[in-house]
Amino acid sequence: MTDTADSTPTGTIPTQTTGSTGRTERRRPNPDIARSWLLVPGTAPERFDSAASSRADQIVLDIEDAVDPARKPAARGDVVSWLTGGGRAWVRINDRSTDFWSGDVDALLGLPGLQGVMLAKTEAPEHVTETFDRLGGSLPVLALVESALGIEESPAIAKARGAYRLAFGSGDYRRDTGTSADDLAMAYPRSRLVVASRIGGLPGPIDGPTVGSSHPVLREQAGVAVALGLTGKLCLDVEQLPVINEVISPTPSDVAWAQDFLADFESRGRVIRDGSDLPRLGRAQKIEKLASAFGVQAAT
Structure with a gap:
């Protein structure tokens, strides 16, 4: 699906910009390849501007989990005011089964x-x-899957009209199933979302957040997500953003390999020599696209 809400070209490296409102924010990679998704409580409007100028690939203003039910109408109002006044962000809305969903949309x-x-x-x-449909049939919907039922229904969810990417609500999933946070225990739901995204023709899914301030733990968990095929990660703290962006980006050595492979491929007239060429070509082209979007230079 083409993103109709964000006109930033995929190859744009994030830079600071100032709009007509005087609000400073960064140009961001398109949401289909966005690595870091920063959740900001809707009850903290004083943080909206600073989030917009952070290193996050995408900003999500949260009027669901982060907001006490009694405060949801006020939080919704603050989010609407900010988005009307020149701010740009995604919004995490309440689920379809709640009374708040209709008011949100x-x-x-x-x-x-x-x-x-x-x-x-x-x-x-x-x-x-x-x-x-309730939002007008043009805005993308990022489906946050947070339960055993959601995981099992994820292939159908990924094929639903309006679905843009899948994301993993890992904390609620563990509460629903009694699963531990162990990497092996969580491999199945993560892999299920990766497979579902492929079936639905969606970009790679977004992993749940890492709770805590340990960067080594965050780096390890983000690396596990990448190994399983996830291509983004939710986060709760701006200090996590550089680590997430680095781990989910191609490495300089990856970029060097991709450039060398593509140069060799062009020099031999794009001739496929054997069965290994096609998967390597696909990988090289993907790395080149991401490196351009994220500003990763080849190792020398």
Whole structure:
């Protein structure tokens, strides 16, 4: 799906920009390849501007899990005000089964700064489609899968009209299933989302957040996610952003290999020599695209 809400070209390296409102924010990679997704509580409007100028690939204003039910209407109002006043972000909305969902989509409909929505606790394709239609049929819906049922329904969710990417609500999934945070225990739901995304023709899924301030732990967990095929990660703290962006980006040695392979491929007239050439060509082209988008230079 082409992102209709973000006109930033995929190959753009993030830089600081200042709009007509005087708000400073970064140009960001397109959401289909975004690595870091920063969740900001809707109850903290004083943090919205600083999040927009952070190193996050995408900003998500949260009016679901981070907000006490009694404060949801006020948080929703603050988010609407910021998006109307020149801010640009995604919004995590309440799940389809709640009384808050309808109010969320009605309040967000037509807002100039809304880039898309993250739908909490998605468990069926119609949850995505109904949200997509209620928002006018043009904004992308990022389906947050957070339960055993959602994981098992993820191939159908990924094929739903309006689905843009899948994301893993790892904390709620563990609470729903009693699963530990061990990498092996969590490999199945993560892999299931990777397979579902491929079936639905979506970009790679987004992993759940790492809780805590340990950068070595964050680096390890992000590396596991990448190894399993996930291509983004939710985060709760701006200090996590550089680590996530680095781990999920191609390495300089990857970029050097891709450039060398593509140069050799061109020099031999794009001739396929054996069966290993096609997968290597696909990998090299993907690395080159991501390196251009994220500003990664080849190792010398």
